Amino acid sequence: MKKTCTFVLAATLALSALLAGCGGGGSDPASTGGTDTGSSPPASSGESGSTDKVEKFTMSLRHIQIGEPQKFRKAILDDVVKKTEEEVPGLKFELDGLEDSVNRFTKLPAEMAAGNPPKIMSLFGGAGDAQKYAKAGRLLDLTPILEELGLKDKFLNVLDPFSVDGKVYGLPIGGNAEGIFYNTDIFQQYGLNPPTTWDDLIKAADTLKENGITPFAVGSKGAWVPNMTINTFIGRLAGPETITGFTTGAAKWNSPDVVAAYTLYKEWVDKGYFTKGELGKEYGDMLNDFVAGKAGMMFDGSWRSSAFKNDAVGAAVAGKVAFVSLPPLPNGKGDQTSVNANYGEGYGFSADLNDNELKAVKAFIKNMYSDEMQLRGLLEDGVLPSMKLSEASVAQVSDPLVKQVLDVLNGAGATFPHFDSVVQSKVYTETETQLQKLIAGNVTPQEAADAIQKVQDAENAAAAAE
């Protein structure tokens, strides 16, 4: 391997020299502008003579706060960035915004494999994300930093998806509950009760359907979106502990209860409860349809609540949206008030940092994970705090929608996580593939469940062998 490397290097040098000679016409393909190629800047300046001269350095920061619906979260990030740049002399962040799933499922995995992730990055917790990268040694162990900054005990009990062997590798910015957003105007117009009981929910769906309104907006081009619904169906039909049982073997995807969840989803597809052509719709389309009044409800995460403010994309329905938990299922198992609550989205940091960059990371953490920003996240963005906030702070919430989200969480007898943060990535991939096939009508619920369980068995066996 070493040999090939040296050869490649030699060949490259030879080539660059040749190219430089050939391409003399002024065409220089090297990057313009920022010259930082990721790992080059030396940490300590050798000359001690100019200690007061500030060494300038740039740091890459990958975030997913792009587009209109994310603007509140982006504003918080911008403020943290500005503050951190002021505090750390010479620091300049290079912000790189990517669409969530592009970052999570395409860019970041590739960069992690390549060993050159951004210095600071948007990161999800769980076996397929933070824990996988942490085990591969790509992420910075934050435990000493948390200790140093006195943040260790400030977080709620939400760091597990970001932890490996008791060490913390990422920090969630906040939490969310998943449930049903519904358009109160439309519900009023058709004389419908809020969808707080199963019968009311089904009646609402049927009524809306009859009147040419899509009951549930959904955009299933990215299968994680319908997977949210499946996730809660499974939690309710098979019991909240099911989700964590897949990897231990305590629960099976093809058990009758879990299959029932898939069957229910398919039933709703067949009944026309979901957006027509959902497989071609993006996540953004889902919000669009809901805001446009084309759909009366949507099953989504509470992070969407900030889209329905007066100055946001969903302004058209501002004040006309309510949030409830999925009502108790008639043939459900376990606690029927349980909700899918998760603290998945956060930030992680590259393990490959020099002293200056480490300083910047510390400042970033200090500024991002502060009471102030947590409260702003709650008030401005409707994201539940991942850190302990005082009662007085939480009481400042005035947005009725955010209040409803808090009510849902407070009223939940149990919570269960997203299975994407629990199961191995290959299994999760299979759930996406199979769910889309199920929606397309290519497989039956039983076949889909069997296929997922097959991958689960293989992965569990592989994990046991290690």
Added chain:
Amino acid sequence: MPAAIKKAFPHAVMLTYVAVILLPFLFVLFSSFKANNVEIATRPFGLPKTWAFENYKEAWVKAKINVYFWNSLYLSLSSAAVGVLLAAAAAFALVRMKFEAVSRWIYQYVLIGMLIPGNVLFIAQYLLVRNMGILNTHWSLFLPYTAGALPLSVLLIAAFMRSIPGELEEAAIVDGLRAPGLFLRIVLPLTVPALVTVFIINFLGNWNEYLLANFFLSKDSLRTLPTGMVGFRDAFQTNYALVCTGIVYSVVPVLVIYTFLQKK
């Protein structure tokens, strides 16, 4: 009368086809000026009620299309030019110089490349570029683009050079010209038609390239037009008018250059 129909028929066929080509452009152009999605949906071919020029300002600021455009342009041009030069030099040596046995081997070796569909090497090239430490720089596209064009370029240029009569060179050699001079002063000028063709093919290939550009670069300031535009769409996908504006921005310069070159 039948004669007139006979004459008009080919035009009818062609005009239909031209309409199929142009309608999408027109649709996007009109949409780009419309205020909102509802207007696009209800009157796809109607002129905008009010011309929303602010879409253009917004898209320009938000999408950095100028950056993408220049990145694409200079990468495509430089790597197409270098590729043609390298290929021409190699083709000259293979066809004209007197090392037939070796040349035949090298020629076959280069032609293997023709059989490898570009994207087959994608993963390995990704790893290579990464090991070379040029991931996230324009070198990571320039080098594979230049290399990727070599097999076809060598094939086409060599074929063309073979058809150039040898007498010219012999005369030049008698006049005391050495191989490099022969190449630069005699063969290269004679090969210009082939070089131009190859250059255009390479340029278009690079200009269009999406796969490598998408995975080898992640900085926004380095992105080329194809990937930059997809990123833009992903960010603003539900704002149809704005994305259509982005499309217009990315299409118009190309069309202008194209018609300009056509005239010549």
Added chain:
Amino acid sequence: MKNALRNPYVYLMFVLPAIALYFLFFIYPMLMSVYYGFTDWDGLSKPNFIGLDNFIAAFSDPEFRSSILNNIYILLFSCCVQVPIIVVLSLVIAGVRRLQGFYKTTVFMPSILSTSVIGILWGYIYDPDVGLLNNLLKLFGAGPIYWLAEPQWAMFAILITNAWQWVGFYIVLMLAAILAIPKDIDEAAGIDGATGVQRAWHLTVPLIKPVINVVIMLSIAGALRVVDIVLVMTGGGPAGATEVMASYMVNKAIKYGEYGYGTALSIIIFVIALVLTALYQILIARRQERVEY
């Protein structure tokens, strides 16, 4: 006297840059692909040699098999539908005098746009709510059709987009050959009383067979290479309906980190391309005219 052309150093100077670059970006990656193809490398941990497991898995992988089928659809569509259209339209353009330049210019236009921009553009044309196509269908009281969301339409939608982009390119290629045919042959036939269509079919088509062969070869290669348009328009969806070999390979490697499996798939794609090219050369092109290198 011919010493000028026998200097080995000069020879090397001319050949080496191209060869070295070519080696670095073609041969070396090819060799590395073969190596990784036999491992279970996930990009993060150490690769383990697992023999033929990847290849066995590939052929029992229903997703990959259906992606092969999709490539075959594209191939058949481009050879059996696109190529005849290209030939006919080229003949039509060659046959007219007025507006010939205009047709040539417009027809080529889509080919100069980047595939991804075309993907975005056609994404809007296929959009179920605001798209051009469904708006047209509405005029006839039909639709809406969820072009990119329904498995039975999505592949078709991609085929059309792909054809829209490339037909013009091939037309220009073919037109060059047709226009290069010496006028006197055509005129002689005209005197003999052959009609335009007869002349085109019996005279022109046989004369441009080599170009048609080239176009078919390029179409085959193109059909196996299709990936951008899929990634941009559907990402392989809905439910894998438009997944092609290359997009599946890229997804497996990059998205799911299965580099070993991904490179194994790339080798399979390579072999398929090789076999198809060879078959075409032996069965069809050989019989007509050997493509001389």
